[in-house]
Amino acid sequence: MYDPSSEYAASALVLGPTGAIGRAVSRELVVNGYRVYGLTRNAEAKARLPYAVVGVMGDVRTPERWLNVIERVDVVVNCTAPADLASGPMDRAAAVRQGEALAEILDRLCTTLRRAKKRFVHTFGAPLYEPDDKGWVRENNAISSGRGYGLRSRVVYPVLVNHRKKGLKAISLAPAFVYGRGGWFEQDVLEPMAQGRSTFIGEGNQTMHYVAASDVAAAYRLAIEHGLENEDYLLADDRPTTLGDFTRLVAREMGAPAPVGIPEEELVPVMGDWAVEANSYCPKVDSAKAREQLGWMPRFRTVEEGVPVVVREYKRARVAELSGAR
Numbered sequence: 001m002y003d004p005s006s007e008y009a010a011s012a013l014v015l016g017p018t019g020a021i022g023r024a025v026s027r028e029l030v031v032n033g034y035r036v037y038g039l040t041r042n043a044e045a046k047a048r049l050p051y052a053v054v055g056v057m058g059d060v061r062t063p064e065r066w067l068n069v070i071e072r073v074d075v076v077v078n079c080t081a082p083a084d085l086a087s088g089p090m091d092r093a094a095a096v097r098q099g100e101a102l103a104e105i106l107d108r109l110c111t112t113l114r115r116a117k118k119r120f121v122h123t124f125g126a127p128l129y130e131p132d133d134k135g136w137v138r139e140n141n142a143i144s145s146g147r148g149y150g151l152r153s154r155v156v157y158p159v160l161v162n163h164r165k166k167g168l169k170a171i172s173l174a175p176a177f178v179y180g181r182g183g184w185f186e187q188d189v190l191e192p193m194a195q196g197r198s199t200f201i202g203e204g205n206q207t208m209h210y211v212a213a214s215d216v217a218a219a220y221r222l223a224i225e226h227g228l229e230n231e232d233y234l235l236a237d238d239r240p241t242t243l244g245d246f247t248r249l250v251a252r253e254m255g256a257p258a259p260v261g262i263p264e265e266e267l268v269p270v271m272g273d274w275a276v277e278a279n280s281y282c283p284k285v286d287s288a289k290a291r292e293q294l295g296w297m298p299r300f301r302t303v304e305e306g307v308p309v310v311v312r313e314y315k316r317a318r319v320a321e322l323s324g325a326r
Helices: 020-031 043-047 063-070 092-116 150-165 183-194 213-226 243-254 264-271 273-278 288-294 303-325
Strands: 011-015 035-040 054-057 075-078 119-123 170-175 177-179 199-201 210-212 232-235 260-262
Touching: 011 020, 020 035, 020 177, 020 183, 020 213, 035 043, 035 063, 043 054, 063 092, 075 092, 075 213, 092 119, 092 150, 092 273, 119 213, 150 170, 170 213, 177 183, 177 213, 177 303, 183 243, 183 303, 199 243, 210 213, 210 303, 213 232, 213 288, 232 288, 243 303, 260 264, 264 273
Parallel strands: 011 035, 011 075, 035 054, 075 119, 119 170, 170 232, 177 210, 199 260
Antiparallel strands: none
């Protein structure tokens, strides 16, 4: 069907458009006048696309099969990591293998985009960088020595660097832990709390840093519009917190029981030692570069400002879903 907007609107293809980051990025681009396509693997995921996002069926592993869509857009935004790369407990060896699989996927994607001469925005996480002696990460820090999600990223990041050297115009964004609809926050925090289960890993005193999905989405749009080619940008709100304080805040807003800590030694057999570490580690993040170069400023400066808004959105959606099911 003819779409007149395709003749004048900036256009983007979002990979992972139903996850916590991709969903928010897709909505941000739509409301700012972009023509947005979302890559999904099946009809069920396609049905969950945000409003006005055009669904494209395909697998991120085989970008050449949806090359016709790549050729129609101005930029490709990657917010996905295939969920089926992991099953069962994840130890460090399994995490390295997962990183190698992600590196292969990224290599194939970058090769396709470079040949098509398309701009690219890729997603890492703040643990990509090694913290300084005060626990902070910045874009000029060394690449992670391998703690938490940094273990995977240190395997994947050189692939992006290599393709940049070959001519790919690629920006990367590395947010702290992102909370919002979809993704880990809804699946692993909000939904269990809605059923009366509130827990966190260990004693909850691990330093963590967070950022709201809607704020991250704004940074992605600004990176597309104002980002310097081949630069990397860290994203986080104004103040780090702890895993326990964050989880207790969410529980209060949800009206759920006060969360209890589960000893790490009890979780390791279930999750794997690497997964336990990865889900309870995020360094303190200095996002000055994104604020200065992109003009980005998080609307929710702290989790105390952002979490209540996200929880209210989740509750409204849940009530609407329950009402529709009756």
